[in-house]
Amino acid sequence: SQTIHQWPAxxxxxxxxxxxxxxxxxxxxxxxxxxxxxAAGRGLQLLFYSVGIGQISSEVPQNLSASRPxxxxxxxxSKKLLLSDSGFYLCAWRVFGKxxxxxxxxxxxxxxxx
Amino acid sequence: xxxxxxxxxxLIVQKGGISIINCAYENTAFDYFPxxxxxxxxxxALLIAIRPDVSEKKEGRFTISFNKSAKQFSLHIMDxxxxxxxxxxxxxxxxxxxxxxxxxxxxLTVNP
Numbered sequence: 204s205q206t207i208h209q210w211p212a213x214x215x216x217x218x219x220x221x222x223x224x225x226x227x228x229x230x231x232x233x234x235x236x237x238x239x240x241x242a243a244g245r246g247l248q249l250l251f252y253s254v255g256i257g258q259i260s261s262e263v264p265q266n267l268s269a270s271r272p273x274x275x276x277x278x279x280x281s282k283k284l285l286l287s288d289s290g291f292y293l294c295a296w297r298v299f300g301k302x303x304x305x306x307x308x309x310x311x312x313x314x315x316x317x
Numbered sequence: 318x319x320x321x322x323x324x325x326x327x328l329i330v331q332k333g334g335i336s337i338i339n340c341a342y343e344n345t346a347f348d349y350f351p352x353x354x355x356x357x358x359x360x361x362a363l364l365i366a367i368r369p370d371v372s373e374k375k376e377g378r379f380t381i382s383f384n385k386s387a388k389q390f391s392l393h394i395m396d397x398x399x400x401x402x403x404x405x406x407x408x409x410x411x412x413x414x415x416x417x418x419x420x421x422x423x424x425l426t427v428n429p
Contacts (some may be wrong), residue, residue, distance in 0.1 A: 245422070249416060307363070
C-alpha cells in the first residue's frame with residue numbers, strides 16, 4: 204500500500220533561520236508530488252509541484268524553494284524564514300489517469316515562525 | 318477560469334440531518350471532481366470523487382451530485398453524525414493537468 208511520510212509534525216523556528224521539511228513516499232513509482240500551505244481556517248494553497256526528479260513548478264513567488272532529489276523524496280526549504288511563513292504545510296502525492304486516480308496527503312507540519 | 322467556488326463557508330446541522338455543500342467551476346475541461354475531508358491537525362483525506370460521465374455517485378452516507386450543464390457539483394451527507402464534523406474541500410482537475418484546484422473549504426459542525 205502507498206504511504207506518505209512527512210516530518211517533523213511541529214516546528215518552531217526564529218525569523219531568519221533556515222527551513223527544511225522532508226516528505227517521502229512509499230509504494231508507488233513516479234508520482235506527482237506537491238507542497239501545500241494552509242493558513243488557520245483557510246483553504247489549501249499550492250506552493251510547488253513536481254512531475255519527476257529535478258522537475259519543480261512554482262505556483263507562488265516567495266522565499267521558499269523545493270527540490271526532488273529522488274523519485275519518492277520531496278523537500279521544502281527556505282534560507283531565511285519570515286513571520287508570514289507560519290502555517291500548516293502539507294505534502295501530497297498523486298497518480299492519475301483515465302482509469303486511475305490516487306491522491307494522498309501527509310499528516311502535515313505545523314510551522315510557527317517566532 | 319481555474320477557480321472552484323465553494324459554499325457555504327460554514328454549516329451547522331443537527332444529528333441525523335442532511336448536510337449539503339456546493340461547488341461551482343468555470344473550466345469546462347475539468348473532468349475529475351473529488352471531495353476531501355479534513356479533521357483538525359490532520360491532512361485532508363479523499364472522501365469520494367466523480368467524473369462527468371455520471372450525474373451521481375453514492376458511497377455509504379456520502380453522495381456527489383454532478384450537474385454538467387450548470388457546472389456545479391455538490392456533496393450530500395445523509396444522516397449526519399457528530400463524527401462528520403470536519404472541514405470539507407471540493408476540488409477539480411483536468412485529464413492532462415497535474416494539479417488539483419481546491420475550493421476554499423466548508424467547516425461542518427454536526428450537533429448531537
